[in-house]
Amino acid sequence: MAADGLDLVIAFSPAAHHVDFGDAVALISGAKPMGPSFAVLTDKGEARLVVSPSWDLSRAEKHAQTGDVVSTDDLAATFRAMFADKLPAAERIGAADLGKMSHRLADDIKSVIG
Numbered sequence: 657m658a659a660d661g662l663d664l665v666i667a668f669s670p671a672a673h674h675v676d677f678g679d680a681v682a683l684i685s686g687a688k689p690m691g692p693s694f695a696v697l698t699d700k701g702e703a704r705l706v707v708s709p710s711w712d713l714s715r716a717e718k719h720a721q722t723g724d725v726v727s728t729d730d731l732a733a734t735f736r737a738m739f740a741d742k743l744p745a746a747e748r749i750g751a752a753d754l755g756k757m758s759h760r761l762a763d764d765i766k767s768v769i770g
Contacts, residue, residue: 704724740768749769
């Protein structure tokens with residue numbers, strides 16, 4: 657992250673796991689998502705996992721190696737609420753696997769990231 661000048665990396669997962677492709681959310685958080693999810697890693701090493709659906713919270717907390725686990729039934733709304741006014745400049749944000757998400761969700765995320 658430092659070499660690329662990034663303050664934040666946000667990884668996304670549609671939870672369509674395939675043996676040939678890694679899952680960036682699982683890599684950052686240690687928990688394999690059951691539904692569309694994202695994980696955030698800061699340049700200070702802090703990590704947060706956001707999972708959906710909301711009933712997956714207890715399982716995700718058990719397996720996650722992040723400091724914070726949040727569950728939601730509306731991933732886009734949760735992303736907006738968490739980051740709408742708190743993101744660094746777009747060029748300082750790394751995004752992994754956003755293209756794997758549904759077009760609607762990816763568009764909602766891009767509208768927040770810039």
